[in-house]
Amino acid sequence: MKENKYKLLVVDVDGTLLNRANQISPEDVAAIKNTVSRGIKVALCTGRALQGCRWILAELGLDGYHIFSDGALVCNPFTGEEISAVAIDPALVRETARLTQENGLHYDVYSTKQFYYREADWAVELRRTFFHIEGSQADFDTVSRREKIIKCTIITRSAAERARAAKIEAHFKGKLAFSWTTTPAFPEIHFINVLDPRVNKGEALEKLAAFYKIPLAQVMAIGDGENDISLLKKAGLAVAMGDCAGELREVAHHITEDVEHCGVAEAIKRFLQEIE
Numbered sequence: 436m437k438e439n440k441y442k443l444l445v446v447d448v449d450g451t452l453l454n455r456a457n458q459i460s461p462e463d464v465a466a467i468k469n470t471v472s473r474g475i476k477v478a479l480c481t482g483r484a485l486q487g488c489r490w491i492l493a494e495l496g497l498d499g500y501h502i503f504s505d506g507a508l509v510c511n512p513f514t515g516e517e518i519s520a521v522a523i524d525p526a527l528v529r530e531t532a533r534l535t536q537e538n539g540l541h542y543d544v545y546s547t548k549q550f551y552y553r554e555a556d557w558a559v560e561l562r563r564t565f566f567h568i569e570g571s572q573a574d575f576d577t578v579s580r581r582e583k584i585i586k587c588t589i590i591t592r593s594a595a596e597r598a599r600a601a602k603i604e605a606h607f608k609g610k611l612a613f614s615w616t617t618t619p620a621f622p623e624i625h626f627i628n629v630l631d632p633r634v635n636k637g638e639a640l641e642k643l644a645a646f647y648k649i650p651l652a653q654v655m656a657i658g659d660g661e662n663d664i665s666l667l668k669k670a671g672l673a674v675a676m677g678d679c680a681g682e683l684r685e686v687a688h689h690i691t692e693d694v695e696h697c698g699v700a701e702a703i704k705r706f707l708q709e710i711e
Contacts, residue, residue: 439707441672442649444470445502445640446699447658448481448491449618451676454694457565457620459494466700467495470707478502478643480636482616482628482662484545484586485512487566500646504586505614505628505662506639508547509646519642520547521631523587525579527611531587531629532575534606538599541590544575546582551575558590565620587629600627614662619694628662637665657702658683659694674702 446452446467452459471477477495479488480502488503489512500511500518509518528544532553535542541558544551550570552559562568578584591597604613604627612635614628636658644651656663656670659679667673667686675687676698684690689705692698 439473439475440653441475441655441707442653443476443478443644443647443655444703444707445478445480445643445654445656445666445670447660447663447666448479448483448488449616450659450678450694451657451663452479452491452495452694452699453618453620455619457618459491460697460700462697462700464495466697466703467497470703471496473707475707476647476649480506480640480656480658480663480666482614482626483566484508484550484568485510485547486545486550486568487562488512490567500643502636502639502643504545505616505630505634506636506665507585507630507634509639509642510547517547518646519639520583520585521634522583522585523611523629523631525584527607528579528584528587529576531589531603531607531611532579534603535589538603540596540600540603542575543570543588543590544578544584545586545588546578546584549582551578557592561590561621561624585630589627589629591625591627592623597625600625616660616662635665636662637669640666640669655702655706657691657699672706674706 478501482505485503551573612630612632616626652671654670655672657674659676673687674689677693691702
């Protein structure tokens with residue numbers, strides 16, 4: 436058998452691994468586990484916070500280092516060792532909190548280890564039941580002064596709320612990065628990650644690959660959304676899911692099946708299978 440060219444597989448979560456039922460197909464689970472068994476490192480690269488990914492890591496049998504919060508955190512969630520954690524300016528955390536409250540929008544914040552919310556509402560219940568994240572109610576002014584906040588999230592579920600969120604994004608142009616994401620189970624809900632402007636998945640991949648001493652040319656990345664564009668641009672082999680659109684499709688080297696048809700497993704079979 437010839438040694439495979441790719442040494443690191445980086446995989447998005449929502450819409451790539453997780454389908455409309457919030458499940459990972461048995462085919463994708465088996466393909467990931469087989470990849471690991473052959474000595475290829477596998478890392479998640481997701482907009483989700485670390486706290487909401489532990490069950491996914493367990494199901495896939497993954498250890499090691501992963502990328503969370505759209506690249507704000509690169510760490511080993513089992514040991515707590517951080518490769519990178521990029522904090523948001525505390526004053527901007529507080530200003531965003533004020534503007535979202537004035538506009539009637541849900542807003543929550545994340546440190547590297549904890550999730551905080553302003554008041555219990557439908558979005559907090561969604562965090563608990565769907566994302567498996569238990570948070571704490573807190574005053575954002577106090578939290579931002581005592582802890583390093585790496586991600587804030589605005590959650591919208593209507594066109595009117597999205598319009599108000601877009602105005603807030605415009606207000607912070609150049610000061611904060613806004614990453615709009617969805618999950619197949621709730622396509623009408625937008626999870627808008629608010630990050631330090633230095634943060635994106637591509638920059639995080641560079642840090643992870645450098646830590647592993649793996650050239651980017653030997654990285655295969657799979658994603659489906661706009662927040663995966665920077666990731667796929669950095670990877671030696673860029674794979675987009677079959678239902679992606681726009682610039683992601685343009686930067687991909689290969690278009691695989693969509694998440695409902697085990698696109699991750701198809702791509703792994705095509706590019707990471709054992710070579711005769």
